Amino acid sequence: LKLQFLYFIEGGGENPMTTASPSPPLRTALQSADVNGELASRIVRYIEGVTKTTSPSVQDCMWGLVGSKALATGIGVQEETAEEILGKIGMAAVEGCGGLQEMGWVGTGCPIIDNTLGGGFVKGQVTELAGAAGVGKTQFLIQTCVRSLLPTPGGGAPEGCAVYIASEPFPATRAQQIAATASAEHPAVFPTAASLLTNVLISSRHATQTHWEHFVSSVQNVTRLADARRITVLVIDSVAAACSDLRNEAAVRTPLLSSIFSELKQLAHTHSFPIVVSNHVVSDLDSDVQEPKPALGLSWSSIPNTTIMLSKTPHNRVLTLANSPWLPNRKIGYDVLPKGVYGKPEE
Numbered sequence: 001l002k003l004q005f006l007y008f009i010e011g012g013g014e015n016p017m018t019t020a021s022p023s024p025p026l027r028t029a030l031q032s033a034d035v036n037g038e039l040a041s042r043i044v045r046y047i048e049g050v051t052k053t054t055s056p057s058v059q060d061c062m063w064g065l066v067g068s069k070a071l072a073t074g075i076g077v078q079e080e081t082a083e084e085i086l087g088k089i090g091m092a093a094v095e096g097c098g099g100l101q102e103m104g105w106v107g108t109g110c111p112i113i114d115n116t117l118g119g120g121f122v123k124g125q126v127t128e129l130a131g132a133a134g135v136g137k138t139q140f141l142i143q144t145c146v147r148s149l150l151p152t153p154g155g156g157a158p159e160g161c162a163v164y165i166a167s168e169p170f171p172a173t174r175a176q177q178i179a180a181t182a183s184a185e186h187p188a189v190f191p192t193a194a195s196l197l198t199n200v201l202i203s204s205r206h207a208t209q210t211h212w213e214h215f216v217s218s219v220q221n222v223t224r225l226a227d228a229r230r231i232t233v234l235v236i237d238s239v240a241a242a243c244s245d246l247r248n249e250a251a252v253r254t255p256l257l258s259s260i261f262s263e264l265k266q267l268a269h270t271h272s273f274p275i276v277v278s279n280h281v282v283s284d285l286d287s288d289v290q291e292p293k294p295a296l297g298l299s300w301s302s303i304p305n306t307t308i309m310l311s312k313t314p315h316n317r318v319l320t321l322a323n324s325p326w327l328p329n330r331k332i333g334y335d336v337l338p339k340g341v342y343g344k345p346e347e
Helices: 002-009 026-032 037-051 056-065 068-075 079-096 099-103 111-116 137-148 172-185 193-197 211-225 250-271 297-301
Strands: 126-131 161-166 200-204 231-237 275-279 281-283 292-294 306-312 317-323 330-337 340-343
Touching (some): 037 068, 068 079, 111 330, 126 137, 126 250, 126 292, 137 161, 137 172, 137 231, 137 275, 137 340, 161 211, 200 211, 211 231, 211 250, 231 250, 250 297
Parallel strands (some): 126 275, 161 231
Antiparallel strands (some): 306 317, 317 330, 330 340
16 A cells, blocks of 8 residues: 555556546436437536546546536536436436446445435445534444344345444444344344444554554555455544544645545455445535535545535434435435434425
């Protein structure tokens, strides 16, 4: 890893040792979704402008990163229309690739949230969970680790292990509470919360380590572990904390993150597990209402395949699927319960 980081820092450009997983072909998806004529042409021209190239192969890698708001502005339609278009294109692309069933996912344990996400956290991809302090990000991550181990249709594997890289303090008591509910559903496999949590491998930072040193060493350990045990999910809590030592060094941080997550995506794809990453939020100064957006800027925003925003007011909590290559943006209410984070039925 260190050699590959130096390759970026010293001006080597794209790392020849990593490969990106491309999005499904744009033109095929447009055709399958019955998006034709002038509208299809406008979309292709917009993607050409975003990627600064007319190369179909580059466009196929990038189109899934486009959000509905940017697409609406780029092709001159309402944002609702852009969401509908992206939804059609995304689902057609999924069907053309064999669907999410073939890719596989790990469920969250909540049918409402899983339905919002199209099944759960997609294996081989990075899902970002962003929100302010206190919205339930860490509890959601613990719940995901626990549920990934249960023998359920949502991708559980009792013989595997979930990996939790904790740059933030790990709430062991809360983990016990969430695991107790989950283990009670499968007492023959996990008779106690402790027996379930034994398979959640937690990498905590030592006092002598910087956040970045801990993160890099944890990633190296995951790489070795993947060859020895089945990993059900990799959780990183949080990427903003891991990068806090490089807060004012964006020129260095960007290529390091790109290199690390290229390696992790390749590893996750090979060994079939999802990567779920929490992130802090900052105010979007370019927005009239200064809505929060994930921290670490544009250089980070191209790394997650999917972004989920969690927010709360004094009266409710909202989960927003803010960016997905497969699904339109959508919102649901949720509650933080003793058993974890669960979506609220629509009224």
